[in-house]
Amino acid sequence: MRSGELASSAGVNVQTLRYYERRGLLAEPARSGSGYRAYPGEAVRIVRFIRRAQRLGFTLAEVETLLGLAGGGPDRCAATRALATEKLSDLENRIAELCFMRDSLRNLVRTCGRPAAQRDCPLLGELEEER
Amino acid sequence: MRSGELASSAGVNVQTLRYYERRGLLAEPARSGSGYRAYPGEAVRIVRFIRRAQRLGFTLAEVETLLGLAGGGPDRCAATRALATEKLSDLENRIAELCFMRDSLRNLVRTCGRPAAQRDCPLLGELEEER
DNA sequence: CTTGACCCGATACCCCGGTACCGGGTTGAC
DNA sequence: GTCAACCCGGTACCGGGGTATCGGGTCAAG
Incomplete structure (x- = not known):
């Protein structure tokens, strides 16, 4: 899945994905030969989870912790x-x-x-x- | 009550009080002869209310609305x-x-x-x- | 009558969570 | 083989909610 597709199916914009990646919330995805990000299908759930947690008032730093708990x-x-x-x-x-x-x-x-x-x-x- | 006293008893800093005043959340208090702010005792409750509402995820704009409801x-x-x-x-x-x-x-x-x-x-x- | 704690307005700066824009490369349908 | 739609990294910017700093006035205890 490329970034535009992930962005639109998770309801965020492409910049935001890159921002999450920089913050370490979203693992760096594999890359296609030409350098395009290739996200696994589960990325959608992760991004949605992030948004949900945020709506509940967790900061991105806390979300990072929360994601750590799962693993x-x-x-x-x-x-x-x-x-x-x-x-x-x-x-x-x-x-x-x-x-x-x-x-x-x-x-x-x-x-x-x-x-x-x-x-x-x-x-x-x-x-x-x-x- | 002067600003330092209000600030410490409401648990915020003096700049923050001035910021709330600029935003219209806190009414402009009376002034002493030399220009010092003289807050009424109730100001403490208002400021605490603002903090509480914020912790619950209301924005300052919403808090303003909430304060408006009371009046x-x-x-x-x-x-x-x-x-x-x-x-x-x-x-x-x-x-x-x-x-x-x-x-x-x-x-x-x-x-x-x-x-x-x-x-x-x-x-x-x-x-x-x-x- | 000085000294330290307090206050003033103004302005600048900070972190957070994005969002926009740039110049340029890639893809794929026509 | 072109053209729109996509993607890249980099950098700059935005709004929210403060916080810090500056130069200067005030107050009160000693």
């Missing part, structure tokens, strides 16, 4: 487990905060027809007095 | 509600994706002592074959 054998398990566990608690905190924010917005939507004093939004409510 | 009266309710609703579904999607990622990492932690073929991580597992 480690049982020999590297302790390190792998430590990394995964750390990411996990990070994730849990973020989920909890987002849920709080979500509940808070739900309340706002439910009550925002009322005068300010009767609204109920713990998140935004604390700012009601100012500005 | 809107019932007259601007329709617009407010629309914005809040939109953010809400956005939030819900992100929560769902993060939960998927969390479950996936949990499985990895649970099973990563086994040989690769017996591990169970839908997220990372799909990358097991390559690299």
